Amino acid sequence: MQAHDEFGPGGIRPVPPQRDVVGGYGEDTGSEEAGPLVRPYVIAQGRDHADTVQLDMISVVIAAKRAEVDEMELEPEQLRILELCRKPLSVAELSAHLDIPVAVVKVLLSDLLNRGLALARAPYQAKSPVSRDVLQAVLDGIQRL
Amino acid sequence: MASKDSDPGAEAPVPSALKILVAGGFGAGKTTLVGAVSEIAPLRTEEVMTEASYGVDDLSGVESKSTTTVALDFGRITINESLVLYLFGTPGQERFWFMWEELSEGALGAIVIADTRRLETCFAAVDFFERRGVPFVVAVNCFEGAHLYEPDEVREALSLNPEIPVVLCDARQRDSAKQVLLTLVNRVAESVNA
Ligand SMILES: Nc1nc2c(ncn2[C@@H]2O[C@H](COP(=O)(O)OP(=O)(O)OP(=O)(O)O)[C@@H](O)[C@H]2O)c(=O)[nH]1
Ligand SMILES: [Mg+2]
Numbered sequence: 001m002q003a004h005d006e007f008g009p010g011g012i013r014p015v016p017p018q019r020d021v022v023g024g025y026g027e028d029t030g031s032e033e034a035g036p037l038v039r040p041y042v043i044a045q046g047r048d049h050a051d052t053v054q055l056d057m058i059s060v061v062i063a064a065k066r067a068e069v070d071e072m073e074l075e076p077e078q079l080r081i082l083e084l085c086r087k088p089l090s091v092a093e094l095s096a097h098l099d100i101p102v103a104v105v106k107v108l109l110s111d112l113l114n115r116g117l118a119l120a121r122a123p124y125q126a127k128s129p130v131s132r133d134v135l136q137a138v139l140d141g142i143q144r145l
Numbered sequence: 146m147a148s149k150d151s152d153p154g155a156e157a158p159v160p161s162a163l164k165i166l167v168a169g170g171f172g173a174g175k176t177t178l179v180g181a182v183s184e185i186a187p188l189r190t191e192e193v194m195t196e197a198s199y200g201v202d203d204l205s206g207v208e209s210k211s212t213t214t215v216a217l218d219f220g221r222i223t224i225n226e227s228l229v230l231y232l233f234g235t236p237g238q239e240r241f242w243f244m245w246e247e248l249s250e251g252a253l254g255a256i257v258i259a260d261t262r263r264l265e266t267c268f269a270a271v272d273f274f275e276r277r278g279v280p281f282v283v284a285v286n287c288f289e290g291a292h293l294y295e296p297d298e299v300r301e302a303l304s305l306n307p308e309i310p311v312v313l314c315d316a317r318q319r320d321s322a323k324q325v326l327l328t329l330v331n332r333v334a335e336s337v338n339a
Contacts (some may be wrong), residue, residue, distance in 0.1 A: 016261075016294050016302035019268040056251070057192065058162040058231050088159050090231060092219055096188035101214070103193050121159040124228070125251050134228065135334045138163065138253075141224035142326045145182055145319065 053110040053120070057092045057102055060121045061085050061109060067117045074117075078108050085118055160223075164231045165329065166248055168274075169258030170266020174286040174316035175234035176218045178258065181322035183220020183232065190217050194244050215244050239269040249273075254280040254333045256325055258316070261285060261294050264302055271303050280336045282310045284325045308335070 063085040071079060077098060084097055091109065095102045112118040124134070167175045180187045193212050218234040235241065235248055249255070255274050259267045267283070274281040285299050294302070296311040305311065310328045315321045 016298055017265040019265075019271060019303050021304045057190075058164050060159050060162050060229065062159045088229075090162055090221075090229070092190045092217070092231065092233075093188060093221070095190040095192075096219075101191045101193055119159055121161045123251055124161045124163045129337050130253065130333065132334070132337075134163075135330060135337070137224050137228055138230060139327060139330050141222060141228070141230065142182070142323055142330065145222065145323055 053113050054122075055091055055106045055109060055120060056123050057095075058090045058123045060088045060090050060123075061094065061118055062088045062120075063118050064116060067115075069117060073115075074112075075108060078112055081105075081108060081112060082117060088121075158226060160225075160227050160229045162229045162231055163224075163253050164233055164248075164251070165253050165326070166245070166255040166279075167232055167234045167258065168237050168245070168255055168267070168270035169286075170237040170260055170263055173237065173258040173260040173263075173266065175237075175258055178256070178284070178286075178314070178316035178322045178325070179218055179220040179232045179234050181316060181319045182222060182326060184223060185221050187218045187220045187234070190219065191215070192217060192244075194247060213244075215241065217248075237266055237270050242269070242273060245270075245273050245277075249277055249279050252279060254282075254329050256329055257281055257283050259283050259285045259299055259303070260288070261299070262288060264294070264299070268303070271305070275306075280329070280333045282312060282325065282329045282332055284312055284314045284316075286316050287313055308332075 061081075063082045069079075069082065074082075077100065080098060081094055084094060089097075091102060091105055094100075094109070095105045098105065100108075109118065109120070113120055124130075167178055169175050176187055191214050193214050215236065220232045222230040222232070224230055230253075233248060235245060255270070257267050257270045257274065271281075271283070273279075283299065283303065283305065285294070285296060287293060296313060300309075300311045310332055312325055312328050314325050
């Protein structure tokens with residue numbers, strides 16, 4: 001009865017666990033998850049989410065070069081974003097560097113975009129068939145590492 | 146050295162980004178693999194995600210939403226001046242499916258890290274990418290001292306379609322991680338042609 005469960009030293013090789021293809025999605029309800037995380041993100045308060053520009057975690061942002069920045073009108077975090085974005089950076093990178101959640105970065109950025117102080121580039125959409133050229137470029141880029 | 150368009154006022158071209166997901170169970174080597182190929186030390190970001198019932202067949206009828214903060218590790222590979230590739234390590238547990246919905250949107254493909262010490266921890270990720278039609282490869286991470294299954298045994302255990310590549314890797318080695326990435330991009334190329 002136990003024969004299959006025993007693999008002594010140098011004994012029978014263990015049988016790998018088997019994925020249940022039919023079962024598929026499990027029944028993990030995630031119910032042990034704690035309640036909503038409530039953290040006072042003061043810097044994003046009072047912003048109108050309705051005019052939030054569609055931004056993705058990997059939208060790439062760069063500060064507009066010619067823009068006149070009125071520092072008094074911006075949050076300190078927005079000034080930092082503009083500083084960091086002298087080089088193109090993704091929303092995720094900004095979030096990591098500023099230690100601010102992605103959602104809050106998006107709100108701060110939307111405002112900067114609306115003011116014309118920054119530019120954002122939407123992610124490459126892999127949904128539409130990826131062109132050969134792009135795939136080749138990616139292969140070359142990885143090869144160069 | 147001087148570039149033609151050195152007008153200091155000109156707007157620099159903004160590259161567009163692509164992403165690849167690296168999924169796998171707790172401690173499977175996701176962050177290690179990302180770090181092995183990334184040009185920056187892996188960064189960490191927090192995304193507050195809304196957990197809705199969509200995409201989870203079994204929860205139909207459940208309408209309440211909750212939010213979960215998910216930490217993601219990611220790295221970056223600059224492909225050229227117009228393209229940047231991001232690699233996102235994502236938690237492998239089933240309860241993060243809702244998050245993969247969002248993350249896999251627009252993803253080029255995925256790497257599922259199979260930790261042979263706990264092979265079952267990658268089942269959920271395989272299920273997900275298979276169903277979503279996201280091109281993926283399985284990277285079997287080789288930990289010392291852990292029993293090592295042959296790639297074919299892993300393929301069998303995961304009931305993988307024959308076209309899904311299974312590669313052995315050591316996530317700590319850049320060359321090894323590179324091979325995994327190359328295998329994935331080639332797989333993406335195949336599935337585009339198919
Ligand atoms: N021997 C060996 N050790 C590895 C390998 N990959 C990762 N490790 C080690 O395993 C541990 C966990 O690796 P991580 O990269 O942090 O795993 P992870 O999947 O990001 O873990 P979580 O994010 O906590 O789920 C680290 O101590 C790594 O050094 C490998 O290929 N071989
Ligand atoms: Mg990790």
